[in-house]
Structures are given as C-alpha cells and as structure tokens.
Amino acid sequence: xxxxxxxxxxxxxxxxxxxxxxxxxxxxxxxxxxxxxxxxxxxxxxxxxxxxxxxxxxxx
Amino acid sequence: xxxxxxxxxxxxxxxxxxxxxxxxxxxxxxxxxxxxxxxxxxxxxxxxxxxxxxxxxxxxxxxxxxxxxxxxxxxxxxxxxxxxxxxxxxxxxxxxxxxxxxxxxxxxxxxxxxxxxxxxxxxxxxxxxxxxxxxxxxxxxxxxxxxxxxxxxxxxxxxxxxxxxxxxxxxxxxxxxxxxxxxxxxxxxxxxxxxxxxxxxxxxxxxxxxxxxxxxxxxxxxxxxxxxxxxxxxxxxxxxxxxxxxxxxxxxxxxxxxxxxxxxxxxxxxxxxxxxxxxxxxxxxxxxxxxxxxxxxxxxxxxxxxxxxxxxxxxxxxxxxxxxxxxxxxxxxxxxxxxxxxxxxxxxxxxxxxxxxxxxxxxxxxxxxxxxxxxxxxxxxxxxxxxxxxxxxxxxxxxxxxxxxxxxxxxxxxxxxxxxxxxxxxxxxxxxxxxxxxxxxxxxxxxxxxxxxxxxxxxxxxxxxxxxxxxxxxxxxxxxxxxxxxxxxxxxxxxxxxxxxxxxxxxxxxxxxxxxxxxxxxxxxxxxxxxxxxxxxxxxxxxxxxxxxxxxxxxxxxxxxxxxxxxxxxxxx
Amino acid sequence: xxxxxxxxxxxxxxxxxxxxxxxxxxxxxxxxxxxxxxxxxxxxxxxxxxxxxxxxxxxxxxxxxxxxxxxxxxxxxxxxxxxxxxxxxxxxxxxxxxxxxxxxxxxxxxxxxxxxxxxxxxxxxxxxxxxxxxxxxxxxxxxxxxxxxxxxxxxxxxxxxxxxxxxxxxxxxxxxxxxxxxxx
Numbered sequence: 001x002x003x004x005x006x007x008x009x010x011x012x013x014x015x016x017x018x019x020x021x022x023x024x025x026x027x028x029x030x031x032x033x034x035x036x037x038x039x040x041x042x043x044x045x046x047x048x049x050x051x052x053x054x055x056x057x058x059x060x
Numbered sequence: 061x062x063x064x065x066x067x068x069x070x071x072x073x074x075x076x077x078x079x080x081x082x083x084x085x086x087x088x089x090x091x092x093x094x095x096x097x098x099x100x101x102x103x104x105x106x107x108x109x110x111x112x113x114x115x116x117x118x119x120x121x122x123x124x125x126x127x128x129x130x131x132x133x134x135x136x137x138x139x140x141x142x143x144x145x146x147x148x149x150x151x152x153x154x155x156x157x158x159x160x161x162x163x164x165x166x167x168x169x170x171x172x173x174x175x176x177x178x179x180x181x182x183x184x185x186x187x188x189x190x191x192x193x194x195x196x197x198x199x200x201x202x203x204x205x206x207x208x209x210x211x212x213x214x215x216x217x218x219x220x221x222x223x224x225x226x227x228x229x230x231x232x233x234x235x236x237x238x239x240x241x242x243x244x245x246x247x248x249x250x251x252x253x254x255x256x257x258x259x260x261x262x263x264x265x266x267x268x269x270x271x272x273x274x275x276x277x278x279x280x281x282x283x284x285x286x287x288x289x290x291x292x293x294x295x296x297x298x299x300x301x302x303x304x305x306x307x308x309x310x311x312x313x314x315x316x317x318x319x320x321x322x323x324x325x326x327x328x329x330x331x332x333x334x335x336x337x338x339x340x341x342x343x344x345x346x347x348x349x350x351x352x353x354x355x356x357x358x359x360x361x362x363x364x365x366x367x368x369x370x371x372x373x374x375x376x377x378x379x380x381x382x383x384x385x386x387x388x389x390x391x392x393x394x395x396x397x398x399x400x401x402x403x404x405x406x407x408x409x410x411x412x413x414x415x416x417x418x419x420x421x422x423x424x425x426x427x428x429x430x431x432x433x434x435x436x437x438x439x440x441x442x443x444x445x446x447x448x449x450x451x452x453x454x455x456x457x458x459x460x461x462x463x464x465x466x467x468x469x470x471x472x473x474x475x476x477x478x479x480x481x482x483x484x485x486x487x488x489x490x491x492x493x494x495x496x497x498x499x500x501x502x503x504x505x506x507x508x509x510x511x512x513x514x515x516x517x518x519x520x521x522x523x524x525x526x527x528x529x530x531x532x533x534x535x536x537x538x539x540x541x542x543x544x545x546x547x548x549x550x551x552x553x554x555x556x557x558x559x560x561x562x563x564x565x566x567x568x569x570x571x572x573x574x575x576x577x578x579x580x581x582x583x584x585x586x587x588x589x590x591x592x593x594x595x596x597x598x599x600x601x602x603x604x605x606x607x608x609x610x611x612x613x614x615x616x617x618x619x620x621x622x623x624x625x626x627x628x629x630x631x632x633x
Numbered sequence: 634x635x636x637x638x639x640x641x642x643x644x645x646x647x648x649x650x651x652x653x654x655x656x657x658x659x660x661x662x663x664x665x666x667x668x669x670x671x672x673x674x675x676x677x678x679x680x681x682x683x684x685x686x687x688x689x690x691x692x693x694x695x696x697x698x699x700x701x702x703x704x705x706x707x708x709x710x711x712x713x714x715x716x717x718x719x720x721x722x723x724x725x726x727x728x729x730x731x732x733x734x735x736x737x738x739x740x741x742x743x744x745x746x747x748x749x750x751x752x753x754x755x756x757x758x759x760x761x762x763x764x765x766x767x768x769x770x771x772x773x774x775x776x777x778x779x780x781x782x783x784x785x786x787x788x789x790x791x792x793x794x795x796x797x798x799x800x801x802x803x804x805x806x807x808x809x810x811x812x813x814x815x816x817x
Contacts, residue, residue: 024646027324028237030225030246033331037250038257041288041335045356046258049284049339049348056347059688059695059777119800153637190797194758196774197799236643240636279758279773310635317636320645322654344771346687346778354672362665369661370654377653378636430672431681437769438760438795505767507760507795511803515793518804519712519735522764522791599653608657612664619668623675629766631680631783 065157066570070468072563073311077469079570080161081151085144085469087168088217089462092140093553095175096455099132100546107543111536112513112529119511123188126509128179130191134450135210135293136175141458142248142300143171143217148469149245149303150224156233157573159223167216174210177202190509192290195266195277204267208260215256218249240317240324241310244303247327252296254335258288284342291338294450298368299330301412301457305375308409308457311464312400315382318374318601326374329367333359340424343433350430357428365425372417373608376410377601384594384601392596392603408460408484412453415492420449422615423499432622435629440510440532441502448495451542456488459549466553472560480552487545493538501531503625683770684780692755695777699728703738711739711808718810726751726779729792731759731772733799736792736807743814747783760795763809769795784811 026032066079077085105125108116117125151158158164180202181187187199225246228234238246262285268274306323309315317323339356342348359365383395400406423445427436436442466474474480506513506528513532515521596602634641642648676682706719717738721727723746730737731754742748752761752772759772770778794805 018644020644021646023321023325024237024644027243027328030222030250033246033328034222034250034253037247037331037335038254040332041254041292041338042257044360045336045338046261046285046288048352049342049356050281052348052352053278053280053284056687056689056776059690119803123797123800194796197757234639236639237645239634239638240640278775280776283758283771306636310637314635316634318651318654319648320640321648322650322658323636342771344683344769346771346773346776347685349685350672350676350682354669358669358672361669365668366658366661366665370658373657374654377651425668429668431675431679431683434681434683434769435767437771438762439767439769503767505762505764505793507762507793509797509802510795515803515806517801518806519714519716520739520791520806520808522793522806525765595653600651601653605653605657612660616664623671626681627679629681629768630763630785632768633680633682633684633781 063157064161065573067155067157067573068568068570071565073468075152075468076155078151078157080164081147081158082469084158084161084164084168085147085152088140088144088147089465089469090557091168091172091175092137092144092458093550095132095136095140096546097550098179099129099137100543100550102126102129102132103546104540104543105129107536107539109511110532112532114536115512120185120188122511123190123509124182124185127188127190128182131178131182132175133455134191135207138297138450138454138458139210139214139293140171142252142296143167143214145300145304145458145461146217146221146245146249147224149239149242150221150228153239153242154224154228154234156224156228156231159220159227164217164220167213167220170213170216171210172213174206174208174213176206177209178206181206192286193266194286195269195279195282198270201267201270204263204270208263208267211256211259211263214252218252218256221245221249237320240320241303241307243324244299244306244327247330248296248299248303250331251292251299251335255289255292255296258285258292262286262289280345280347283345284348287338287341288335291341292335294446295330295334295337297450297454298334299327301416301454302327302368302371302375304457304461305371305409305413306378308405308460308464309375309379309382312403312406312409313379313382315378318377318381322370323374326367326370329363332363334364334367336360337364337428340428340433343428343430344437353430357430362425365421368417368421369608369611372413372421372611373604375413376607377604380601380604381594389594392606396603402481403463404480404484405460405463407481408456408463408488411484411488411492412456412460415448415456415488415495416453417611418614419492419495419499420445420453422618423495424449425615426619426622429622432626434632435622435626436502438508439502440506440508441499443508444495444498444500444502447491447498452488452491452495456484456491459487460484462549462553466556466560467563470557470560471563471565472556473563474552475555475560476548476552479548483545483548483552485545486548487542490538490541490543490545494535494542497531497535497538501528501535504528504531506532684778686779688777688779689775690753690777692753692774695728695751695753696730696755698726698751699730699737702726702728707738708741716807720812721748723748723814725749729761730755731761731794731805732756734794734801734805736794736805739808739810741810741812742784744784744787744811746814747781749779750782751777751779753777757798758796759798759805760793762793762795764791764793766790771796787811787813
C-alpha cells in the first residue's frame with residue numbers, strides 16, 4: 001500500500017506530453033460534475049414533475 | 061491566522077492524517093455510531109412489535125419508535141459516518157490538509173444540534189409522522205427545524221470536502237487524477253448537494269406551515285419534492301458504500317481497479333442519473349404522467365443500474381485479479397476460497413456487495429418498474445428492499461471499514477477479535493433473511509408502517525393468510541439476529557475506541573508540512589497496459605464473470621416472474 | 634496503483650478494457666434496454682396500467698358526487714355503522730372516499746364488468762390496497778384519481794389503508810364485494 005508513485009523513470013517522453021482526452025478532463029473537474037449532477041435531476045425530476053402537477057386539470 | 065499543517069503517518073498503513081481532519085473524522089464517526097446505538101434499540105422495539113405473536117408496544121409508542129428509528133438510522137447514523145468518509149477521502153487519501161477545520165466543526169455542531177432537536181421532537185410524542193413526514197399530517201415545528209439545521213450542517217461539511225479538493229489541487233499534494241475512492245466520494249458529495257437542496261426546498265416551507273406562516277402545502281407537491289431529498293439521500297449511501305468497497309479491496313488485497321475508465325464512468329453515470337430514481341416513490345400517485353414516471357424511474361433507460369452492475373463486477377473482479385496475481389490462479393474460484401474470510405473487513409464488505417446486488421438491487425428494480433409497482437407500493441416489500449440496500453449494503457460496508465479504521469485512525473487494538481470475526485456473518489446474514497421475509501410478506505399484501513396486521517378494533521378487518529403471519533414471525537426472529545450482530549459491532553467498536561490497548565509508536569510526532577505532502581509532480585510515464593497472463597480463456601477474472609452471470613440469470617427470471625404475477629391481477633387502466 | 638492512490642498513468646483513459654469488463658458492459662446494457670422498453674410495451678399490450686387521469690378538486694365537491702352515487706345506487710347497509718353498500722350499474726362512475734379512519738361507501742361490483750373508479754382522500758394521505766389482489770395505489774387529498782377497473786372473479790375483497798395515517802391507521806379497512814352479473 002505504500003508504493004512510491006514515482007518509481008517509474010521520470011522521462012519526458014511522448015506519454016508525458018500526450019493531451020488528456022476530453023472525458024478524462026471531465027472526470028478531473030469536480031465542479032463541472034457538481035453542476036451536471038445538480039442540474040440533471042433538478043430539471044428532469046423536479047421541474048418537469050412540478051410542471052405536471054401544476055398542469056393537472058380542475059374537476060368538472 | 062496560522063494554518064495547522066501538522067500531519068502524522070500511520071506506521072502500519074502508510075496513510076497520513078492531518079491533525080484537525082483526524083479529530084473531525086473521529087468525532088463524526090463517533091456521532092454516527094451513537095445514532096446507530098439509539099436506532100438499534102428502536103429497531104429491536106419495532107421488530108418485536110411487528111412480530112404478530114409478541115406485539116410489544118402499544119400503537120402510539122410503535123409509531124413513535126418507528127419514526128425515530130427511521131431518522132436515527134437513515135439520516136443521522138449514515139450521514140455522520142459519510143461525512144467522516146468524505147473527510148477521509150479528501151484529506152487522508154489526497155495527503156492534503158482539510159480546508160477550514162473551524163467551519164467543519166461548526167458544521168459538526170450544527171448537525172449535532174439538529175439531530176438532538178429532531179429526536180427531542182419525536183420523543184416528546186407529538187411528532188410521530190415517520191421519516192417521510194407527509195403533509196397534511198403535521199409534526200412539532202422543532203421536528204422540521206432540527207432536520208433543517210442538520211441538513212445545513214451537512215451541506216457545510218460537503219463544501220469543506222469540495223474546498224479540500226481545491227486545496228489539494230492548489231498545493232499539489234497529489235499528481236494527476238484523484239484516487240478512485242476519492243472520485244466515488246466526490247460522487248457522493250454531488251448527490252448530497254442535490255439531496256440537501258431538495259430537502260431545503262420542501263422542508264423550509266413545511267416548517268413555516270407548522271408555525272402557521274404558510275397556510276397550505278400541497279400533498280402531491282410535497283411528495284414529489286420530498287423524495288428528491290428522501291430517495292437521493294439513500295443514493296449518497298450507494299455512492300459512498302461502493303467507494304468503501306473499492307477502498308477495502310485496495311486495503312485488504314492491494315487490488316487495483318480493473319480499469320480506471322470503466323469504474324469512473326460508472327460513477328459519472330451515478331452523478332447524472334441516479335437521483336432521478338426518486339420517482340420510484342411516485343409511481344402509484346395520481347396526476348404525474350407515464351412519460352415522467354418511465355423516464356425518471358428508469359434513471360433514463362436504467363443507466364444507473366448499468367453503473368451498479370459495472371461496480372458489482374469490477375470490485376470483485378479487481379479482488380480476483382489481485383488474488384490471481386498472488387498465485388491463487390487455479391480454476392474459477394480458488395481466489396475466492398482462499399480469501400481472508402476471517403477478516404471482518406473483507407467478509408463484511410463481501411456480504412455487503414452480494415446482499416446489495418442480489419437482494420437490494422434486484423428488488424429495487426422491481427419496485428421501480430412503473431407497472432410492477434402496483435403490486436408492491438407501500439407493502440412491507442418496500443422496507444424489505446431498503447433494508448437490503450441501506451443496511452446490508454451501506455451499514456455493513458461502513459461496519460467493515462470501521463475494523464480497518466480502529467487501528468489506523470483511533471490507534472487502538474481491536475477488542476474481542478474473535479467476536480469481530482463473526483460479527484459480519486451474524487449481522488449480514490440476519491439482515492439478509494430479515495429483508496427476504498419482509499419481501500415475502502409484502503407480496504402477500506402486508507402493509508408497511510402498520511401496527512397490527514390483524515386489524516384489531518376494525519369494523520371490517522381483513523384476514524391475511526397464515527403464510528403472511530409465518531413470514532412476519534421469521535422476519536422478526538431474523539431481525540433479532542441482526543440486532544445481536546449490531547450489538548456485537550457496538551460492543552467491539554465502543555470497547556476498542558475507549559478501552560482498547562493503545563498502539564504506541566516509538567518516536568511518534570506530527571510533522572508540520574509547508575506545502576502539502578506529495579513529492580513534486582514528476583510526469584509519471586507508465587505506459588497503459590492490460591493485466592498479465594492470469595485467468596482463463598482470455599478473461600482475467602473468469603470467476604467474477606461466472607458470479608455476474610448467475611446474478612443476471614436470477615435478475616431476469618425474477619423480473620419476468622413478477623410480470624407474470626402482475627398479468628393475473630384485475631385489469632385496470 | 635490501487636483505488637486509494639492516484640492512477641499511475643497520467644492518461645488513464647487509454648488503458649485497454651479487459652475482455653471481462655467489455656463483455657459484461659454489453660450484456661448489462663442490453664438487459665437495461667429490455668427493462669426500459671418493457672414499460673412502454675406493457676402500456677400497449679399489457680392490461681394492468683395505472684391511469685394518469687386525475688383532477689384537482691375540493692373535498693366538498695367530491696363528497697357531493699359520492700353522496701349522489703350513494704343516493705342512487707344503495708342496495709343495503711352493512712355493520713352497526715350502517716355503512717351504505719352501493720351496487721352501481723356497470724360502466725358507471727364509482728366514487729370511494731378515504732378518510733380518517735374508514736373508506737366510504739362499500740362497493741359491490743359485478744364480475745367481468747368495467748367501472749370508472751374515482752378515489753380521493755378528504756383529509757390526509759391514505760393508501761388504497763386491494764387484498765388479496767394486492768393492487769396498491771396512493772390516495773391524496775385534493776386529487777381525484779380516476780381509473781378503470783375490471784373485477785375478474787366474484788368474492789369478498791378487502792380494501793386496506795397502507796399509508797400511515799395516524800394512531801388508528803390499523804383499523805382503516807373496508808370490503809369490496811364482487812358478485813355474478815344479474816341475469817337480465
């Protein structure tokens with residue numbers, strides 16, 4: 001459990017300069033995830049649900 | 061103001077603890093365990109009352125005990141412990157000082173005051189409104205105020221967690237991406253943010269209603285928004301206990317995630333879709349359309365179920381790979397046979413994983429299917445399901461983690477190690493049986509939250525079949541077994557933390573660190589690679605795959621059995 | 634690196650999938666799609682779907698409609714409370730009130746006939762749990778829920794409240810009778 005993370009050769013080869021893929025960048029950005037994780041259920045569950053309740057017709 | 065940058069390194073695990081964070085983790089965990097103790101005593105009373113042959117409490121006390129049991133377990137025990145897990149995942153795993161410890165303490169005390177206030181309102185006797193507190197049934201204002209204060213405290217604690225991530229990034233205490241367990245904790249924290257926001261939207265007006273400042277709260281609106289809080293709070297648990305599974309696989313086996321990409325994307329699916337399942341509770345309600353129900357109840361095409369099925373494979377898969385690399389590479393299941401079944405940290409985690417998947421997961425999908433919900437809604441099948449998810453899944457995973465935390469975090473030796481070996485089995489298997497028989501009674505129509513299934517005093521009572529009574533009896537006996545398992549846990553943890561032998565480290569001192577703990581970031585050039593020559597037939601984890609297929613077959617069969625059963629009831633439209 | 638350490642690779646996204654993971658993801662996703670499409674499928678081909686028809690109304694208006702039905706169709710009374718037992722004509726609108734702590738009136742329906750059942754609460758939340766069929770629906774105050782039901786077999790059924798509604802919740806139960814259609 002106490003491995004040294006820097007045991008491999010610290011080379012500045014291609015791997016080090018390789019651009020980080022977009023999906024990995026998304027995973028590395030907790031605040032973007034926070035925004036998505038709050039916005040999705042707010043819109044799809046709460047806002048949509050409340051709109052349906054408000055739209056229930058009045059009985060004849 | 062000087063920032064406390066004192067750290068200690070645990071000599072046996074190599075983990076580092078920031079001094080203020082360590083204290084906060086301990087206190088939050090202890091507050092959680094105290095809630096578990098109160099909730100556990102109430103659990104025994106509730107079980108003994110629902111045992112038809114015993115019927116211990118009178119109805120008013122039963123509903124009071126059930127309300128307090130729900131709140132102390134589902135909210136206070138679990139959220140206190142989760143805050144401890146969040147601080148651990150941010151501060152210890154990132155080797156980072158905790159952001160704003162003073163604010164974290166304020167959050168802690170707010171949560172304590174809120175929990176006490178809410179319990180006070182319930183035990184006073186005029187707030188037996190259940191965990192859900194559906195309007196127009198009203199509770200004492202302190203009931204809602206206590207919950208609101210607790211939620212505000214929890215939200216502040218979640219922000220301290222996010223703040224710590226910022227500090228870790230700024231002070232470069234780690235290289236590259238955060239560890240997978242921290243990523244799971246981020247998932248839990250994100251779900252917690254939505255949960256608490258939904259709770260505030262509905263509980264603040266309800267509090268104002270209870271003191272007379274708002275004249276009317278719509279019951280359907282309440283149920284819709286409240287479940288954004290009530291169900292999502294249980295989704296925090298799912299994210300948290302899945303992270304704990306990964307953590308225990310790493311701690312006990314040194315297991316590496318099979319692939320970071322798959323595990324993290326599964327957490328991203330949780331972030332995006334898990335919370336939509338709050339709609340599970342509204343499938344039998346009037347006025348919401350089937351479009352809304354189907355979309356939300358299925359987490360947008362079951363994408364969060366997909367995520368859980370992925371975690372259910374990758375956690376044992378990672379253990380299998382680690383075991384095979386250690387040489388347990390024979391056949392399908394040598395890795396599992398040779399697992400440390402006497403280590404409560406592992407056995408607890410494994411029972412949690414299997415019980416959560418087979419009992420909690422499958423039953424959850426049944427209840428969350430729009431039409432199948434008709435034959436399940438508000439029967440005792442529902443608590444059967446969530447005792448399999450929240451108790452077998454979350455609580456047992458947290459218990460398993462405790463056995464690791466006592467030596468490293470509290471620096472005490474475990475007391476009663478022989479009892480600890482058995483505790484996960486007594487508790488986990490007792491609770492699994494408890495859930496199964498609850499579900500069985502539920503399919504016969506026994507209602508949840510009901511003092512007397514014999515309807516004493518009713519003018520037109522319903523007579524349940526003898527099988528239903530039998531199931532409720534077996535349920536209660538299993539429940540008592542689980543309570544015994546819970547008492548063992550409390551005895552071991554409380555005993556160890558207060559009276560266990562101190563683990564002394566010669567020459568121990570905390571080390572002040574100026575700028576974080578990690579070595580300066582060097583570009584680590586490890587070429588991405590698969591696993592070595594282990595496994596069978598090109599599968600690195602064939603045993604896990606077999607287990608997964610058994611799971612799938614059970615899932616499919618049980619799913620269509622329920623549809624078959626539904627097709628026999630009265631047609632309705 | 635294990636799950637409690639940062640990934641060793643700077644770019645972990647490109648690590649190839651093991652066959653076991655890839656296969657399982659495909660299988661699991663297919664199963665998720667099956668479960669998803671089962672719900673719309675049952676709306677089209679299945680017979681048991683909960684109606685979405687609901688109206689916002691007041692307790693007074695709802696009680697008045699129920700009273701009108703009771704006045705028209707009562708065939709006898711039951712129990713010491715003299716609860717009316719109504720036998721409405723097949724196909725008609727049938728009203729049921731849920732309130733603390735009883736259901737009113739008692740319904741008598743004909744086997745194989747279809748009715749439009751209205752349910753609503755006049756006070757708190759209640760549950761409509763038809764036993765031993767085990768059909769369970771939530772009852773709200775202020776929302777009139779309308780569903781068509783077709784009893785399939787004659788017999789005496791129970792309606793029990795399965796939403797906690799206070800201290801006498803366990804006494805809130807009633808009957809629903811299903812009889813053979815009258816020969817006409």
